[in-house]
Amino acid sequence: MERFWFLTFDGLAAGAVYAAFALALVLIWRAARVVNFAQGAMAVATAYVGYAVVSATGSYWLGLAAAILSGLALGALVERVLMRFAGPGGPLNQVIVALGLVLVIQAVLGMIFGNEYRPAPAPFDTDALTIAGVAALSPYDLWVLGAALTVVALLAVLFTRTPIGLRMRAAAFAPEVSRLLGVSVGRMLTLGWALAAAVGALAGMLVVPTGLGLHSHAMDLVFVIAFTAAVVGGLDSPVGAVVGGLLVGLILSYVTGYLGPDTTPLAVLVLLLAVLLVRPGGLFSAARARHV
C-alpha cells in the first residue's frame, strides 16, 4: 500500500507536466486546427535557453523566466514565419512544415551544444519527503505540481474571464464572424501559438530535470505521452487535456512501478490505441466517431 501511495503521488507530479504540455497542444489545435508536432523540439530549444541563463546567472528563476519568454517569442515566430504561409495548403502541409522544424531545431541544438546529455539541476531537493511513514512527494515534485496547476488555472482565467481570452476563443470558433466584430484574427492566432509555446517551455523546464538531462531529443517521449493525454481527454477540450494528463501520468506511474520502467513505452502505445479504438472522441470531447 505504501508503494501505491508513492506511485500515486509520483504519477500526479509527472501527470501535471503532461497536462500542461497536452494543454499547449490543445490550445493550438483549437486555435488553428493543427497538431503542433514541433512542440517537443520547441520546448527543448527553450529549455536550452533557460539552462544557459541558469548557468550564466546562477539563478534558476531567471532561467525559468528566460525559457518562458523565449517560448513566447519562438511560438509567435513559428506562426508568423512558417505556419501562416503553410496554412493555405491545408493541415497536412502545416504538419510537414512542423516536422521540418523538428529536424532543424534538433540539428541546430546538436551542432551548438553537442550530442551528449547535459546536466539540468533541479531547483529543489528531488528526494521524497516521508509523511506519516509513507514516502510521498519530493520538494521538487511539489514545485512541479504547483507550477503546472498554477499555469492551468491562469490559462483558465485568461480564457474565460478576460477580453483577450474571449477574443481568442471567438477567433478560434468563428474566425469570419470575429473579424466582422473587430477581432484581429491573425493576431489572436499568433498569440495562441506564443502562449502554447510558452506553456510548452514551462513544461520542458519542469520535466527535463526529472529525466536524463538536456538533449535535443529529451522531449520526444514527453511529446508522445502528451499527445496521448490530449487524445484521452479529447483534442478539443482543455479540461480534458488536464484530466487526461493527470490520468496518463498515474497510469504510467503504476505501470512503471509494478511492471518495470522498460514497459512504459509499450504502455503508452497500448493506451493510445485502446482509447482510439474504444472511445475515440476522448473522455471530454463531443467529437463523433465514425464506423469503420
Next chain:
Amino acid sequence: MTAVLEVEALSSGYGPVPVLRDVAFTVPAGTVTAVLGANGAGKTTLLRTLSGLLRPTGGRVRYAGEDLRGVRVEHLVRRGLAHVPEGRGVVTELTVAENLRLGGLWRRDRADARRALDEVYELFPALARRRDHAGHQLSGGERQMLAIGRALIARPRLLLLDEPSLGLAPKVTAQIMALLRRLRDERGLTVLLVEQNVRSALSVADQGIVMSLGRVVTAAPAARLRDDDQLRHAYLGF
C-alpha cells in the same frame, strides 16, 4: 438626403469565377434598402464584398464618403459598418452574454458600450433571460435577435443584414422586420437587407434593388416594386 453607401461598377467573385458584374447603387442615410433576387443572384456575395470578406476585382465602394479600398475587415465595425452574416453569425460555442460582450470589445467608450448592452437586453428580453445559455441552445429567432443585438452594440450607422428570415416562422420574421422599422425610425439606422422573402422585405424597405445573375436589373422605391406586376413576375416570382 446623403448617401451612406455608394457602390460603383463593383465586380467580384470566388477565384477565377466572377459573381458580381458591374454593380452600382446607393443607399441613402436612414433608409432600409432591400436587395432582392433569386438564389445565386449574388446577394450574399455583394454583402461579403462590401464588408471586405471578399476582395473586389473591380469598382469602388464608398462608405460615408470614404473609399473602403484597403480598409481591413476588422476596422470596418469601428467605423460604424456592421455585417450580420448569413446563418445568424452567432458564435454557438459562446454564451449569449459572451457573444454580446464580443460585439463591444473594441469600443473605447466603456460606459456607452455598457449602456448599449443594457439597451439590447431591453430590446430583447428573451436574451436577458437566456444570458448564460450557449449559442447552440437558442432557437433560430433568438439567434437572429442575438446577432442583430450584438451588431447594435457597435452603435452602427449602416447594418448589412443577410437573410434574417431564413428558417424562421412567419411570426418571428414579422417581429424582426418590425424591429428594423423601429431602428430606422427611432435611431436613424441605415439598413442594407438581403432577403429571399420578398414580401417581408418590401413590407419594411424604402427602396429595393433587384439582382439577377450578378447584376442589378432594377433599383426602385419599394412601393413601386410592390405594385409593378411585370417586375414581380419577372424577377421576384410572385
Next chain:
Amino acid sequence: MTTTPTETAPATASPLRRLLPGAPAGRDPRGSTLLRHLAVAVFAGTLVVLVTNQLAPYQNLQVARVCAFLCVTAGHTVLVGLNGQLSLGHGALMATGAYTVALTQQALDERAVRGWWTLPASLLAGVAVTALGGLVVGLAAARLRGPYLAGVTLAVATLVPAVTTIFTGVFNGEQGLSFPAQTPPAALGAYFQPERWLAWIALAAALLTMLLLANLVRSRFGRSLVVVRDDEVAARLAGIPVARTQVLAFVVSAACAGLGGGVYAMLTATVAPGKFPLDLSLFLLMAIVIGGLGSLAGAVWGAVLLVALQDLPGLLTEHLSLSAGLAQRLEGNLALAVFGLVLIVVMLAAPGGLQGGVRALTARLRGAVRRRPATRRSPDR
C-alpha cells in the same frame, strides 16, 4: 494537399466523373494499363541489371538500398500524396518487416530448412505481419477525422524501438538479430559478385511494388483514394466508404513498408533497433515530399535521396577539414538541418517536389515542340 497533382490521373476532370464505372477518363487510349506498366517495368529492370554488371560491390549495395527504400517510399507517397493521410511511422513499419524476416529466416535456418523459396516466404511473412500491424493502427486512427493517424504513427515510431528491449528474449535488445546472408545461386558461377545478387533481389521487390502500385493507382480504388482526399462528402455521396478506404490505403502502404524493411534487413543479414530510429520515419517523409507527393516517379527520387543522405555526413566532414570536436558535432546534424530546411522550403514554395519540377519542365518542352510549327498564340487570346 489539393494542390498536388496526381501522377497518373490529372486533376482536371471532376473527381466524381472519374469514379463512374467505365468512365472514359479512366481508360488509357494506348491499350491495357497493365501491359504498359509491365513493359516499363521490364525495360527499367533490364536497364538496372545491365548497370549492376558494371558496378563495384559497394555501388551495387547502394543500388540495392535504393531499391529497398523504393518499396517504402512508393507505398508511403501513395498514402500521403494520393490519400492525404500523413504517416510518421513508416520507419517503424520497416522495422516490423525487417524483424519478421530476420526471425523467420533464423527459425528456418535453425530447423535446417533450406531452398530458394525461404527468402520469398520470409518476405511474405514480413509483409503480412506489417500489414496486420498497419490494420490495427489504421483502424484506431480512422475512427476520427483529423491528425490522429499522424499522431498514432509518430507514437509508433517513437516507441517501437523500445519494444525490442522489453522482449529481449525474442528481439535480443540493442544487439539485434543476425541471420545467414543470401548467397548467389551456383548457376551464376562461383565468382559471381554477392552484392550484385542482393541488388537483383532488391530490384525484383522494388519492381513488383511499383508495378502493383502503378496499377492500383489507376484502378477504381486508386481513384477513390483521391476523391476521399479531396472531398469526403463527395466521396460518401458517390458510395465510397471513406473510413474503410483510408484504413485500406494505410494497410497497403504498410505492406510496402514491410517488404522494403525485409529487403533492407536482407542486405546486411542483420537487424537492430538503432537502424530504425524516429529520424528514419521523418527522413522517409522528407524523401517523398522532396520527390513530389503522390508521384511514384517522385518516390524513385526520394529513394535515391535517402541513400545519398546516408552517405553524405561522412563526406561533408571529411572534405571540410574541421577540428575533431566540431566535426563530431556537425556529423549528422548538418545534414539534418539542411534537410529539415529543404523540407520546409519545398512545402512552402514548391509542394510538387522534384517530380513536379520535372513534369513542369517536360510539359514546357513538349509545348515548345508542339508550338513550333504553328504561329505562337498571344497569351491574351
